Amino acid sequence: MCIGMYTGMYKNQLQELAQRSCFNLPSYSCIREGPDHAPRFKATVNFNGETFESPSFCSTLRQAEHAAAEVALNTLANRGPSKALAARVLAYQRPS
Numbered sequence: 001m002c003i004g005m006y007t008g009m010y011k012n013q014l015q016e017l018a019q020r021s022c023f024n025l026p027s028y029s030c031i032r033e034g035p036d037h038a039p040r041f042k043a044t045v046n047f048n049g050e051t052f053e054s055p056s057f058c059s060t061l062r063q064a065e066h067a068a069a070e071v072a073l074n075t076l077a078n079r080g081p082s083k084a085l086a087a088r089v090l091a092y093q094r095p096s
Contacts, residue, residue, distance in 0.1 A: 010069035014047060017073075023048045026072070028065050033057070043068040047076075 040057035043064035054067035
């Protein structure tokens with residue numbers, strides 16, 4: 001999931017979803033490992049009291065955060081804890 005460039009703006013979509021749903025903004029934390037010349041990053045995002053983690057280590061912090069946000073959006077869309085929230089998530093994932 002972290003190889004190459006990401007294709008979506010998942011962090012932006014998750015932030016917009018939080019604002020429209022009157023939730024706190026997502027917060028990110030990161031684990032960095034590896035030597036200075038080749039670091040690897042894994043991120044977690046806290047969204048509305050739930051934590052979502054990037055599925056693998058990524059070569060940049062930005063990729064790791066986007067991967068975590070993508071996991072959050074996909075999980076929320078598939079689970080659908082509330083139909084209104086699931087509809088908002090799906091609306092963000094459709095190309096305009």
